Amino acid sequence: MTSIHPFETIDRIELSHLTKTYGDVTAVSDVSLDVIGGELLVLIGGSGSGKTTTLRMVNRLIEPDSGIVRINGTDIREFDEVRLRRNIGYVIQQIGLFSHMNVGDNIGLIPKIEGWGKEQIDARVHELLEMVDLPPEIFSARYPRELSGGQQQRVGLARALVMNPSLFLMDEPFGALDPILRKQLQEEFLTIKYDIGRTIIFVTHDIDEAFKLGDRICIMHEGELVQIGTPEELIFHPETDQVAHLVDANRKYRHIETFTVHDLMSPLSKREFYEANMPVSEAMAKILSDETGIAVVMEGNNLRGTTSRQNIVRNRKKNLLLGDITTEPITVTPEDALVPVLQKMKTKNASSALVINREGEVTGMLIPDSVLFHII
């Protein structure tokens, strides 16, 4: 058996001439690409495009018929497959939490098998649950069936992080979640991504997700690699009509100049409003079950500001009121033209803006597609 860590950091992953057939069906046909250490590479394509098969060849869940995967120059077949997988975080849409184990045991299973002490495991579980904004004192002892879809996905992420892997494989991890929650988890994931600075290969069929998360995007179709490049390259220099169609550069956003905020905003219900004098600890209980992730904080009928679930969870032990931890959101009116608003959001690096109508009521949120940010 090789050492505990077959690789400490990723310099380069080379997929060269990978082919995999199942009977008459060619799942992956002569795919070659390089993943650069530290980047998030998105594999995107429809069903049957071979993106998942390609991903699963990297941790040897699938062995290619021909072709080689090398990590830092070493053929991965030279690694013990169990060791290899323990050093690759793997997150999938179905999550695959073990229903008979509580959250803590799910996360701590591999460390336990690796022979860590109980205290060391507990400390690690604690640390990871904090990282994914699930208060350990509440969630560690819960069973997966007691969690919402979003919470399960967070636990899945924490489990994948437990051995501190330098490489992550993610297969539509947010695919089963409703759109608002998905956007919010993507946001959080982006911050975690920068925190941990890992190499990630990410499979999705959602172009918007690809644009939001990917440093580079690899478009696949019917088992073949069509084009690989940065979001800008794909939008401005699509090599085929298919790519142009997928990034939708020509059609969907042609009339963007005529759009107003109203056309793209999502309405907000009163349920998502919080009172400024609510203690943070109390707000946490509400936002954990809320799933929207952004709290609009009101002082009577006046807007105090907004705050995120992350902010609430991280401040839960301080004796604060919700009003103390709000930030001033970008506010727009439904009648505002969309393009200037997007430009403003882009410069301020904001992913959402609050929509306030002429009567001064908060009526919705603007959470635009990431593609938009790239083309304006």
Place this chain on the structure above:
Amino acid sequence: MIFDDVTAVWNQFNLTERTIEHLWMFSIALTISVILGIILGIILYQHKKYAEPALNGLNALETFPDMALLVLLIPVAGIGEVPTIIACIIYSLLPVTRNTYTGLVSVRPEILEAGTAIGLTEADIVRNIRIPVSLPMIAGGIRIAIVFTMGIVTLGGIIGAGGLGAPLQTGIVLLLPDVIIVTGLWVGILAVIFDGCAGMIEKRLTVRYGEW
């Protein structure tokens, strides 16, 4: 008075002693069939090609009339407790083995794949996933075995195994309705109690380890 009648029958036929004998045979038979059944279930899981013939064989044994089995065991194992316990095991092995095997093989594939993907070995998966997830199913098998064993231990009275089957047999032969009713009801109550306890354990395991 009914209570006095019951006490009279109870004392005359030493039902306390008979109950102890009965439960003793029951426990031995059940323990052996559970241990054997689980081991056999795991062996069949490891050698799946034998699983179908083996389970079919046990199934065939199961269809054999219990009375006839006891009689057939006389030349082999004589009369008394030993053939009774053997018969109990023969009948109870199937539910325990079948449920253990089925439990082990029918874990949801995505759970197994998640296990493989995070770096569990085949042995880790059996120990940490397959066995715990199968516990409710295994408990269900044991529950069936409890009912079978209770019935056959009672039947052992015919071949001189003692236990509560003995007074029941006496009652049948000598046409003593009191004895038949008291002993019969008592055996029934015992079976219901054991089955109830087993059911509770099964339910708890299902809540704890079951799929959702």
